[in-house]
Amino acid sequence: MSPSACIGAFSLISTPAGAFRAPDGLPDADAIPAPVPGTVAEALAAAGCFDRNDPTPLHDDDHWYLAPLSGEGRFRLVFDGLATFCDVYLDGERIAATKNMFVQHTCNVSLSGTHRLALCFRALRPELGKKGPRARWRPQMIPNQGLRLVRTTLLGHMPGWCPSIEAIGPYRPIRIEALDRPVVRRARITPDFDGKGSLDVELEIEGAAGNASLSCAGGTTVLTSDDGKTFSGRLDSLDVEPWWPATHGGQPLYPVSLTVGDTTLDLGRTGFRRIEADRGEDGKGFGLRVNGTPVFCRGACWTNADILSLAGARQNYEPFLRLAAEAGMNMIRVGGTMLYESPDFFALCDELGLMVWQEFVFANFDYPVRDPDFVAEVQREAESVLTSIAGSPSLAVLCGGSEAMQQGAMMGLPESAWRSPLFTDILAGAAARLRPDVPYVENSPSGGALPFLPNEGVGHYYGVGAYMRPLEDARRANVRFAAESLAFANVPDEVSLKTTLNVPAVHHPRWKAGVPRDLGASWDFEDVRDHYLALLYEVDPARLRREDPVRYLDLSRAVSAEVMAATFDEWRRAGSSCAGALVWTLQDLAAGAGWGIICSDRNPKPAWHGLKTAFQPIRVILTDEGTNGLAIHLVNETPEAIETTVSLTALREGRQPVLSAKKDMELPPRSVQSINAFELTGAFFDLTYAYRFGPPSHDAVVAGLSGPDGMLLSQTVHFPLGRGNARHDLGLEATLIEDGGYWLEISTARLAQSVHIVDEHFRGEAEWFHLPPVAPRRIRLLPRANAPEGARPSGELIAVNGLRGARYGG
Secondary structure: OOOOEEEOOEEEEEEEOOOOOOOOOOOHHHOEEEOOOOOHHHHHHHOOOOOOOOOOOOOOEEEEEEEEEEEEEEEEEEEOOOEOOEEEEEOOEEEEEEOEOOOOEEEEEEEEEEEEEEEEEOOOHHHHOOOOOOOOOOOOOOOOHHHHHOEOOOOOOOOOOOOOOOOOEOOOOEEEEEOOOOEEEEEEEEEEEOOOEEEEEEEEEEOOOOOEEEEEOOEEEEOEEOOOOEEEEEEEEEOOOEOOOOOOOOOOOEEEEEEEOOEEEEEEEEOEOOEEEOOOOOOOOOOEEEOOEEEOEEEEEEOOOOOOOOOOOHHHHHHHHHHHHHOOOOEEEEOOOOOOOOHHHHHHHHHHOOEEEEEOOOEOOOOOOOOHHHHHHHHHHHHHHHHHOOOOOOEEEEEOOEOHHHHHHHOOOOHHHHOOHHHHHHHHHHHHHHOOOOOEEOOEOEOOOOOOOOOOOEEEEOOOOOOOOOOOHHHHOOOOOEEEEOOOOOOOOHHHHHHHOOOOOOOOHHHHHOOOOOOOOOOOHHHHHHHHHHHHHOOOHHHHHHHOHHHHHHHHHHHHHHHHHHHHHHHHOOOOOOOEEEEOOOEOOOOOOOOOOEOOOOOEOHHHHHHHHHHOOEEEEEEEOHHHOEEEEEEEOOOOOEEEEEEEEEEEOOOEEEEEEEEEEEEOOOEEEEEEOHHHHOOOOOOOOOOOOOOOOOOEEEEEEEOOOOOEEEEEEEOOOOOOOOOEOOOOEEEEEEOOOEEEEEEOOOOEEEEEEEEOOEEEOOOOEEEOOOOOEEEEEEEOOOOOOOOOOOEEEEOOOEOOOEEEOO
């Protein structure tokens, strides 16, 4: 039987930088409880000494974590993540020192009774002041240039992007293991699928004694080794089902186990798939093929589950990732400005069918790639990170980092300066060795004559968005793949706003603190949203904000949803050059109108609902092709053919049908096709109001896609005259129904725009869509995050073009 040991509860003491070189003499009376895993900010906040809404600097002090460590015998201490410069002491003797928050650290200890474990997180400020090789450019968004020399997250160091909450402490678990138990130190686990599954492995095992074998999906193979340390082997012809992204199929997962002598180790679960980069017919694009099928990638850029604690457990990730899956996303990008998430993150993405675009955590800087110590640290980091997620089928893209190449190119430097070997050789080599099943991208963005041009390779597209280009620019830019796009200051729904930031909109200091901006810019992302508010709804945002702040907020919510949905419809249409796009960002790090499409209270924003409509695997899309008429695009990403009826209705004043047409069609599996609306109407009708032979006969065109049973599969509305700002008595009705849950049956006598509910405890499964005056529609009601047990729905159905709403439930 292996000896046992345990680590007791930790306490935290903060001291001036350098005041104590060892834990002897620390002022124990100043200690506060400290959760581990956790951060200094989290512990101080729990003690009432830190305000996440008004954070104070923490990097000027040393921070000591202290705990009793008890046991008898020889053990291995494992630190999964220490941020960042940390000295580890046992009974006052330093036994380890770390300088990279992304690398797992281990040290062996001999225990006899109860000992004192101390971790001193040294002040980062002195390290940031040290000089390194001269940088050829300086990113404006990160004021402290010393961060390019330190392996820590940029979270907390980007004013205008995120709260200034600095990452310090043992933010990942600390474990103690018996030394006589074998452990995998480095792992390459490569799943593949070509009709049958295969699993190729290379494992570096510490403490291996005897033979080693690998088992998965009913197969077992004996591993071979030349040195008793590195073992390799392969399982072939496994009878398995393929793993797919959620939009395209199922996610079967198979346990992987390693037996070494008499010990069996759980290596987690894997899924079998083949992921390949698709460069397009001209070789200049970027996209993914999964199991031989082109997949339109859509989703969002991850920030963090909780910037205060940097929490990395399943329960921290699950609310956000489940909302991503519910919205029809199939990809999440973890960018170079963030941090590596834990294996729990990938396990959830494996289960939910969310592909992960994982960047190595390098961003914007000119890194000291000629420093051999720096390069060695990078290689350790890459190995540590990729070993922790070996075999994860959701890992779909590895990327060298974020906007480093772009930064140098935008400074006018030649390609030889900004195309660094850090990305082309060092990280590329690590990816090829440890995850050869995953495509590698040098940098995001990259691939064109200049790395930031969206019409080649991987781009960051903000033509629609920060650059305030018209909606047509989404097509004109010829986007191939947007690893980030469409940043807006997305306003939370009414209930979230009241509970998280109940202050006057826009000019209150607390409101402005939650609005993202680029450091040094004369504008912020609220100005971007207001630009499209004026464009789509023909209002003066400043005047509307003064005269009717409630309507200003409602239209501000609607416009983000409308612009995002219209842009993704353009990118998903038949004939589009785009193979995927990700929104910036998935979730907010603080209360307010942040970039996130999920509010800081974990409830979806209206923009999330707009994307959910656009992201569905079965989708009807309308695009205005001018004098070529109205194009109807039909998307079916499922593996089965679908018998459908395509319907088209033109409405005058949003209520009177002036044209109706239908056509029965089969949608082949995995298909995108386009037909002209004239194929349905059978005669000329100026649906786009392009010819203008007289006054317009209609102001809305509704396209629907229904199954053989009449069930509505998808619906979209085109506004040939624009959405307008007029409000009408729509005749909205809402009836609450209990039928295995709560439902809302809704109807309208006149086209209702951006229909949504305001309910303290419930949200609609679908909201912020347009409701035409046809058959009633039934919407499932779901509890909001943190809704009390036993709550009943009670609220109001509202449309942005309605004079009054419809009450329900009370």
